[in-house]
Amino acid sequence: MYKSFLVIFVLALFISSCSHYDEIQKNAKESAAGDDESHNSGQNCMSCHNKGGYNEAVQEGGWWNIAGTAYQSGNTANEGSIELWTGPNRTGSLIYKLPIDILGNFYTGKIVNFKGGAFPVLIDKNGNMNKAMQSSTLNGACNSCHGVSTPVISFN
Ligand code: HEC
Numbered sequence: 001m002y003k004s005f006l007v008i009f010v011l012a013l014f015i016s017s018c019s020h021y022d023e024i025q026k027n028a029k030e031s032a033a034g035d036d037e038s039h040n041s042g043q044n045c046m047s048c049h050n051k052g053g054y055n056e057a058v059q060e061g062g063w064w065n066i067a068g069t070a071y072q073s074g075n076t077a078n079e080g081s082i083e084l085w086t087g088p089n090r091t092g093s094l095i096y097k098l099p100i101d102i103l104g105n106f107y108t109g110k111i112v113n114f115k116g117g118a119f120p121v122l123i124d125k126n127g128n129m130n131k132a133m134q135s136s137t138l139n140g141a142c143n144s145c146h147g148v149s150t151p152v153i154s155f156n
């Protein structure tokens with residue numbers, strides 16, 4: 001008797017945590033082509049929209065798992081996308097594709113599995129590779145390095 005209660009309890013817990021996960025995934029905000037809802041281009045988005053950030057940023061904005069800014073000719077870019085691959089220079093398999101909005105920003109609240117380390121690639125509006133990061137990263141806070149310890153992410 002006790003055992004079957006326990007099984008049902010654990011099962012219920014499991015199911016509710018699953019649907020909570022699905023809910024987070026479904027409602028998670030993400031950048032889209034043409035969007036202008038973002039702001040603070042070039043700043044490290046995760047200093048506010050992630051662990052150690054601000055409640056207001058996380059609750060009214062979102063919790064970003066990947067976010068950053070792309071540039072073109074010294075201005076913020078307004079099209080194209082970012083891809084994450086399992087191998088360098090767009091090899092292996094595609095982990096995730098994220099559009100760049102009209103403020104140059106890309107961001108997602110969706111939970112993305114970096115699969116042990118992802119290789120970021122900058123993709124132009126026609127879907128072609130423009131630039132590729134040669135090392136892999138587990139860190140989705142692109143602007144924590146780009147524009148700080150290494151040049152900004154920029155189209156040729
Ligand atoms: C200094 C803290 C801070 C930084 C840095 C920051 N944000 Fe925010 N963000 C906020 C706050 C606070 C809000 C909620 C209030 C508002 O909309 O201004 C917000 C809201 C947003 C929203 C609005 C969501 C909606 O529902 O309208 C988006 C999108 C967003 N931020 C994207 C970004 C991106 C992308 C970056 C990095 C390029 C970034 N933010 C950097 C504090 C920050």
Ligand code: HEC
Pocket residue numbers: 066067068082120121122131132133134135137139140141142143144145146150153154
């Ligand atoms: C830990 C620091 C760090 C993080 C985090 C990081 N990068 Fe990089 N990135 C670098 C460095 C250093 C280089 C240059 C060396 C290389 O390619 O490995 C680089 C190179 C690049 C390049 C190629 C630039 C060129 O001029 O050829 C692109 C594109 C890029 N990164 C995109 C991204 C994106 C998108 C993210 C977030 C998903 C990201 N990076 C996160 C450090 C980082």
